[in-house]
Amino acid sequence: MTDRRNGPGGSHRSTADGDVDAEQISQAADAFFVAMRRARTASAEHDGGLSLAQVALLEPLATEQDMPVGRLASSADVSVPTATRMLQQLEGKGIVVRRRSPEDERRVLVSLTDDGAARLAALRNRLRDRQARAYEAFTPAERALLVTLLHRLTVLVADQDAS
Template sequence: MRRARSAGAEHFDGLSLAQVALLEPLATETDIPVGRLASSADVSVPTATRMLQQLETKGIVVRRRSFEDERRVLVSLTGEGAERLTLLRSRLRERQTRAYQAFTPTERALLVSLLQRLTELVCDSDTGSD
């Protein structure tokens, strides 16, 4: 998985899948607090902050202090960042579609069923129940 993620980063214009996941909510909303972005990408706030610093250096996001609460940092995509994210999402969707089409209809049904079951098991283990 790690090797596939690293290889896939080349297809994402130098962005990692984790960075793309962090940016995902910004495709439909602006001025999102760092904590909410971190939560949606399932990373810690310090990790999200480091990632956002890198993304800001690349001109993909802008960060600013909230006017209501200076402790909060709000994040938005730049124009270039929005264009890049749209392109990256499109490429990722195409890649996923090609991969999905490699399966027969029977395999697809089984794949969906197994992935749903895996999701249930992972979610159950996150809550501590067995």
């Protein structure tokens, strides 16, 4: 017996015991990741005109000041030249300040301006509020299961990346 349900990600089929195949899981995961990316991109561009890539680059500066460009690039998974170009744009918008390290003039340190910190905080708060509203659609038991499964999925994906 096959059960067909339509939701935001389309339809899926499951057997009487509720099992689905790998292709269905892949399609559902892909749809979820695309939706998350679109939501984050739209929110980032709405709040302060930041791109998703710029937000990824700035995220570590929310908790640490004066970070070297190389570390920011690494955390955002972009090359140092790409990070440098992005930071030049962000500096032009008054979001970051770049300065030479007093210990080593070859190193450039980056920190958020007060305006940049406020923009990033507003963006993060908006994203969290949207997520909280979305999670209200789930029962407490479903939310607990969702957290457990997302953690497991994260470990599985990270293990595959290491292989």
